[in-house]
Amino acid sequence: MKNIFTLIVTALFGLSALAQSDPAAEQILDRVSEKTRSFDHIGIEFTYSIENPQSGLPKNTVDGELIISGNKYRVVLLGNIQISNGQRIWRIIEDDMVIETMSASTNEEEGLSPDRILTMYEEGYKVRLMEKRVIDGVETQVIRLYPENVKDVPYTHIDVMVDTKKSQLVRIVETGKNGTITTYSINSFNPNVSVDAYTFELDKKKYADFEVIELDF
Numbered sequence: 001m002k003n004i005f006t007l008i009v010t011a012l013f014g015l016s017a018l019a020q021s022d023p024a025a026e027q028i029l030d031r032v033s034e035k036t037r038s039f040d041h042i043g044i045e046f047t048y049s050i051e052n053p054q055s056g057l058p059k060n061t062v063d064g065e066l067i068i069s070g071n072k073y074r075v076v077l078l079g080n081i082q083i084s085n086g087q088r089i090w091r092i093i094e095d096d097m098v099i100e101t102m103s104a105s106t107n108e109e110e111g112l113s114p115d116r117i118l119t120m121y122e123e124g125y126k127v128r129l130m131e132k133r134v135i136d137g138v139e140t141q142v143i144r145l146y147p148e149n150v151k152d153v154p155y156t157h158i159d160v161m162v163d164t165k166k167s168q169l170v171r172i173v174e175t176g177k178n179g180t181i182t183t184y185s186i187n188s189f190n191p192n193v194s195v196d197a198y199t200f201e202l203d204k205k206k207y208a209d210f211e212v213i214e215l216d217f
Contacts, residue, residue, distance in 0.1 A: 025129040025143045029121050029160075031167040036119060041069045043193035047185040048077065054179035067193060071104070072200040083202060090202045092210070099207060102215040120172075121160055124148055130159070135185075138163050140170050154178075 036042070044066045051059035064077035071086040081092040084104055091100040121127065121143075130142040140161035147153045154177055161171040172184045198206075 021125075021127045022129045025127040028129075028141060028143060028162055028164060028167075029127065032162055032169060033119060033122055035167045039191040041067060041191075041193050041195050043067050043188075043190040044186055045188040047183075047187060049183045049185075050180065052176075052178065052180045057180070063187075067195065067199060069195065069200065074199050083200060085200045092202075092207065097210045099202070099210045099212045100215055101202075101212060121145055121158075125158075133161060135161055135170055138170060140164075 045063070046066060047061060047063050049059055049061040051057055062078055064075060066073060066075045071084070073082075073084050075082045080094065083090045083092070087104055089102050089104055092098075093100070125145040125147060128144045128146070130144050133140050133142050141164050143160050143162060145158040145160065147155070147157075156175050156177060158175070159171075159173045160169060161173075162168070163170050168186075168189055170186055174182045176182070
């Protein structure tokens with residue numbers, strides 16, 4: 001699960017597209033951000049998929065669950081659990097009885113982390129209003145994000161689909177320089193879900209027999 005949240009994604013569409021952000025697109029994203037941050041905790045059920053038609057990589061799709069509270073999160077995907085309290089990250093690989101741990105700042109170097117799925121558009125991008133698109137019966141507005149620092153990222157652009165009536169993200173699609181397309185589809189969005197003391201912390205007693213591997217260098 002080390003890179004499962006890295007939205008692999010490069011080449012630009014011309015300087016004209018990056019000249020300035022679209023005010024209408026910014027307003028929509030501002031409303032999404034304001035609503036998202038109004039909740040203490042958010043529970044999400046999502047579908048993650050990755051494919052690369054250019055290299056022949058077939059589409060691979062899995063379902064996951066995520067709880068977010070500010071920069072804290074807990075995600076379950078592919079039978080594994082990843083937890084962050086905002087400073088530290090634990091990846092629990094139950095089949096191998098292993099826990100990988102690192103600082104949250106180290107993980108940021110790998111790409112988009114789970115706590116930023118709903119707010120990743122807030123900085124570092126120029127945005128452009130695109131077409132409307134119907135997803136599972138919901139009309140969404142597509143907004144394209146172009147990275148401001150092109151050389152520092154592995155992707156060309158990210159498309160976010162927003163349900164403007166609810167001011168809520170529906171889908172995030174990242175297009176990579178190597179042709180990889182990574183998609184997060186949000187299937188359910190549940191604000192203010194219940195959490196306990198170990199939602200965002202490692203329960204050391206529960207995993208006392210696991211080997212702990214420190215990944216910070």
